[in-house]
Amino acid sequence: MIQIKKYNELDQSVKDQLDSFIDSEFGHIPIVRETKWATPDWTIINFQDGAIATFYNIVERTITIDNEVIKIGGVNNVITPKEFRGKGYASKTLKETEDLLFEDLKCSLGVLLCADELIPFYQRLNWYKVDCPIYFEQPDGEKLWRANAMLLSKGDKLSPQIIKLNGLPW
Numbered sequence: 001m002i003q004i005k006k007y008n009e010l011d012q013s014v015k016d017q018l019d020s021f022i023d024s025e026f027g028h029i030p031i032v033r034e035t036k037w038a039t040p041d042w043t044i045i046n047f048q049d050g051a052i053a054t055f056y057n058i059v060e061r062t063i064t065i066d067n068e069v070i071k072i073g074g075v076n077n078v079i080t081p082k083e084f085r086g087k088g089y090a091s092k093t094l095k096e097t098e099d100l101l102f103e104d105l106k107c108s109l110g111v112l113l114c115a116d117e118l119i120p121f122y123q124r125l126n127w128y129k130v131d132c133p134i135y136f137e138q139p140d141g142e143k144l145w146r147a148n149a150m151l152l153s154k155g156d157k158l159s160p161q162i163i164k165l166n167g168l169p170w
């Protein structure tokens with residue numbers, strides 16, 4: 001069962017479980033600890049017999065691509081707890097909730113920031129890598145994103161020259 005919930009309406013016990021998965025996957029990475037991240041707006045959880053089989057978050061944001069201001073859904077913390085991995089849960093959940101981004105939230109694009117090794121995984125789900133500079137905000141000013149960014153388009157693929165996330169990264 002796939003549940004779509006506003007992040008701030010999640011039960012505390014669920015939030016605690018998600019936080020503990022996030023911490024064990026990413027908490028040891030220095031850049032993750034040193035960066036201030038956006039609070040998600042939505043959490044998508046695939047439950048199997050009451051257990052969290054996979055989940056991810058969406059940040060709703062208006063970003064600037066070249067000179068155009070567009071609404072996007074920033075995808076982050078895609079995690080499948082270890083015992084559920086390799087069974088297609090993350091792929092299936094991302095695929096089955098594309099309508100949430102494009103139809104319900106009226107986003108023109110999905111945007112994710114990710115590590116090199118996950119690029120082929122997202123490419124299989126129609127995400128594509130962009131190679132332009134991407135700027136995001138931190139309390140001490142604007143910064144350049146040093147890892148990868150991928151987009152998901154409903155229509156034609158974009159080849160942007162510059163992206164500004166207009167806020168904290170996700």
Ligand SMILES: CC(C)(COP(=O)(O)OP(=O)(O)OC[C@H]1O[C@@H](n2cnc3c(N)ncnc32)[C@H](O)[C@@H]1OP(=O)(O)O)[C@@H](O)C(=O)NCCC(=O)NCCS
Pocket residue numbers: 025054077078079080081084085086087088089090091092113114115117118121
């Ligand atoms: C990435 C992740 C969400 C995939 O979840 P999943 O439910 O197992 O995904 P699926 O079953 O749909 O697809 C599995 C495929 O993802 C790819 N994949 C997963 N992790 C990978 C990694 N670290 N490096 C390269 N490919 C990877 C593999 O192709 C894998 O196929 P395989 O099982 O045949 O090897 C899960 O491995 C995870 O939680 N990893 C740790 C957190 C993370 O890195 N999240 C991504 C943040 S951008």
